[in-house]
Amino acid sequence: MFSVSGIQWRKKWPIAPNLEVAINVDGIPMAQTHRKRDFVPMWNSLLPLSAEGPTSVIGLHLVRHHTVGKPNTCAKGEIEIHQLLEMCGQGLDSKDVPIPLNAVGKDLEASPGLALIVRLARIGRDQVIEIAIADAVEDSAVLGSVPTSDLRRVTGFALQNSDSNLVSSLEGLLKILTSRLDVVVKIGGVIAKIHPFAELAYNVLTSVYDVVKKQQNTDQSIVQLVNTMVDVYSFTKDVNSLPDIERIEGVVSVIVQETARCALFIREYTAHGFAARLVGQIISQDTQTIQDFMAAFDKHKQSLDWALGVHIAFTINNARDIAQCSLEVAKDTQQLEILKNLNPVKMNSNRDGCLPGTRRDILSLIITELTKPVSANSQNVFWLYGVAGAGKSTIATSICQTFNALGLLGASLFFTRSNEASSPSFVIRTIAYSLAKSNTQMASEICLVMHRHPHIIDASIEDQFQRLLLEPLMNHARDHIRGPTIIILDALDECGDLESRRRLISLISNRFTTLPLLRILITSRPDLDIAAAFRKQSSIVKMPLDIATPSSLEDIRLYIDAEMMDVRQMHFSWDLDPTWPGEEKINALGTLAAGLFIWASTATKYLRNAHDPNDALDHLLKKGSDLDALYAVALQVQNSGKTGHLQSGLKLV
Numbered sequence: 041m042f043s044v045s046g047i048q049w050r051k052k053w054p055i056a057p058n059l060e061v062a063i064n065v066d067g068i069p070m071a072q073t074h075r076k077r078d079f080v081p082m083w084n085s086l087l088p089l090s091a092e093g094p095t096s097v098i099g100l101h102l103v104r105h106h107t108v109g110k111p112n113t114c115a116k117g118e119i120e121i122h123q124l125l126e127m128c129g130q131g132l133d134s135k136d137v138p139i140p141l142n143a144v145g146k147d148l149e150a151s152p153g154l155a156l157i158v159r160l161a162r163i164g165r166d167q168v169i170e171i172a173i174a175d176a177v178e179d180s181a182v183l184g185s186v187p188t189s190d191l192r193r194v195t196g197f198a199l200q201n202s203d204s205n206l207v208s209s210l211e212g213l214l215k216i217l218t219s220r221l222d223v224v225v226k227i228g229g230v231i232a233k234i235h236p237f238a239e240l241a242y243n244v245l246t247s248v249y250d251v252v253k254k255q256q257n258t259d260q261s262i263v264q265l266v267n268t269m270v271d272v273y274s275f276t277k278d279v280n281s282l283p284d285i286e287r288i289e290g291v292v293s294v295i296v297q298e299t300a301r302c303a304l305f306i307r308e309y310t311a312h313g314f315a316a317r318l319v320g321q322i323i324s325q326d327t328q329t330i331q332d333f334m335a336a337f338d339k340h341k342q343s344l345d346w347a348l349g350v351h352i353a354f355t356i357n358n359a360r361d362i363a364q365c366s367l368e369v370a371k372d373t374q375q376l377e378i379l380k381n382l383n384p385v386k387m388n389s390n391r392d393g394c395l396p397g398t399r400r401d402i403l404s405l406i407i408t409e410l411t412k413p414v415s416a417n418s419q420n421v422f423w424l425y426g427v428a429g430a431g432k433s434t435i436a437t438s439i440c441q442t443f444n445a446l447g448l449l450g451a452s453l454f455f456t457r458s459n460e461a462s463s464p465s466f467v468i469r470t471i472a473y474s475l476a477k478s479n480t481q482m483a484s485e486i487c488l489v490m491h492r493h494p495h496i497i498d499a500s501i502e503d504q505f506q507r508l509l510l511e512p513l514m515n516h517a518r519d520h521i522r523g524p525t526i527i528i529l530d531a532l533d534e535c536g537d538l539e540s541r542r543r544l545i546s547l548i549s550n551r552f553t554t555l556p557l558l559r560i561l562i563t564s565r566p567d568l569d570i571a572a573a574f575r576k577q578s579s580i581v582k583m584p585l586d587i588a589t590p591s592s593l594e595d596i597r598l599y600i601d602a603e604m605m606d607v608r609q610m611h612f613s614w615d616l617d618p619t620w621p622g623e624e625k626i627n628a629l630g631t632l633a634a635g636l637f638i639w640a641s642t643a644t645k646y647l648r649n650a651h652d653p654n655d656a657l658d659h660l661l662k663k664g665s666d667l668d669a670l671y672a673v674a675l676q677v678q679n680s681g682k683t684g685h686l687q688s689g690l691k692l693v
């Protein structure tokens with residue numbers, strides 16, 4: 041057991057220094073306590089030591105870790121084993137013993153009372169395991185998120201399987217990591233941009249935990265990786281005392297995104313990777329990936345320590361940059377030149393995603409579905425359908441942003457009727473081009489196809505599908521067991537017309553389900569041709585976007601409430617009350633919207649652009665929920681010359 045007595049810091053720190061005790065025996069490093077952020081730390085750790093004999097010297101260093109830079113020893117002491125045994129009473133139920141320390145450097149006052157308090161314990165191997173694991177899950181229990189029965193079960197498991205220390209320690213580490221992530225999921229309840237990633241990482245790691253429990257073998261490298269993540273998440277222990285969580289929001293959000301990506305990797309690795317490694321297929325690539333993740337987490341830890349310890353605004357590469365770092369990009373310029381011959385079109389979304397805090401359930405459901413482990417017979421096409429203006433494209437935009445940040449986005453095509461590029465004939469080759477751009481293996485495969493079939497872009501879309509997508513993906517999948525790559529096709533009903541998209545719809549419903557590695561999210565209105573083709577296909581997962589659910593109605597209310605801030609700002613000269621137009625009227629508008637975001641967005645645009653916001657609001661409430669009536673009110677005001685900005689809003693509708 042370790043604590044420290046007589047500690048007097050020379051400086052006043054804004055937060056407690058990060059301390060550990062490092063122990064060596066005869067100069068050989070033996071063990072260290074976990075790091076503790078406390079002005080007077082109590083580690084309470086059990087540290088197994090072994091020594092040559094009674095004259096071996098135990099060296100103890102009190103080490104301070106910094107937010108940046110190397111750790112330094114701030115006090116040290118030493119004692120011979122036989123002295124320690126005498127002081128402790130031969131180790132049987134021994135008493136606390138102070139080992140005097142000398143202050144080193146400028147951190148601590150030299151004080152005669154400065155000492156590490158230790159106690160000897162003589163224990164068996166099983167007890168070592170039991171204590172180590174109980175110690176490991178203690179943190180989770182402190183967080184209140186792990187029931188005691190779980191604690192006992194983990195310990196029990198370790199004892200029964202004391203030959204497979206590695207597995208049990210990975211299991212214990214995963215348990216801590218998920219309980220720490222649970223804290224972050226709860227923080228994500230407040231900071232919406234963290235939430236989807238934290239929830240994804242939590243769900244995936246929980247499933248890894250279930251797999252690991254059953255495995256007899258695992259890799260030391262994965263144990264180290266999870267250990268590194270556990271270390272990064274130590275900040276969750278201080279959540280209640282953190283000065284203000286917003287200050288570290290940027291760093292935490294990057295960490296959580298990295299964790300989600302890493303969790304997906306670990307799941308693939310533990311589920312499929314082990315068998316593949318046995319036949320020696322992907323070992324070097326995985327080793328590199330694990331090292332990259334460890335390096336990234338170390339970097340994030342430094343950023344976090346920096347943000348926690350130094351009270352300055354901290355700017356970090358945005359998530360996109362981080363994702364791009366590990367994305368395999370087709371760098372070969374020659375390859376890029378060949379790929380350009382695919383004549384891809386740009387159909388990116390330039391709109392905003394969901395207002396933070398809205399659409400949580402459906403976003404979480406879609407993310408979970410899209411990230412399920414890839415297996416030969418899993419469903420891989422997901423169709424989100426709903427009436428006009430329900431909010432499908434906004435959801436697709438959020439999903440696109442999420443997977444782009446995770447580095448898992450293969451292609452995204454946002455069709456719009458007014459854009460000539462929204463033609464079925466461009467779809468397959470644009471997907472192929474995007475996939476090639478994001479993955480070097482796919483780039484090589486597709487370039488090979490283009491070399492063999494120089495006129496492939498003039499071929500039928502069925503041929504293009506076979507040669508540019510199916511065959512390259514099959515070849516690619518044989519050698520690379522990796523997480524899913526996401527393809528998004530938004531507003532399929534706006535891609536061409538009934539006649540021109542007939543073959544594309546048939547291709548999607550009959551052949552896309554055979555594509556390995558890809559997960560495809562399609563959104564559309566339930567137009568007859570699309571509904572008829574997808575309805576009968578059991579391998580397509582159908583997700584209705586129901587506008588009448590309580591959560592949809594609550595989301596709209598949240599949205600209107602948020603938009604009113606803009607309306608008040610726009611009409612600052614009216615000196616509106618900060619709560620204008622009041623809860624009752626916001627609820628009335630929410631009821632009129634009846635789950636249709638397009639109604640809410642048109643109505644709030646109308647209020648923003650009106651001359652007299654009170655007058656406009658009364659008009660709106662009188663006219664009821666009919667969209668036509670809403671447009672009529674809007675046009676009436678515009679024709680009377682009271683607004684000059686409304687037309688653009690109406691065009692959008």
Ligand SMILES: Nc1ncnc2c1ncn2[C@@H]1O[C@H](COP(=O)(O)OP(=O)(O)OP(=O)(O)O)[C@@H](O)[C@H]1O
Pocket residue numbers: 393394395398399426427428429430431432433434435531564565599637638641
């Ligand atoms: N979760 C949301 N948060 C903020 N705004 C939203 C949200 N959902 C929808 N909106 C707003 O409502 C408008 C309509 O939404 P969206 O275009 O996503 O609907 P849609 O179902 O795709 O419609 P359509 O079928 O006509 O394409 C958008 O312009 C957007 O401003």
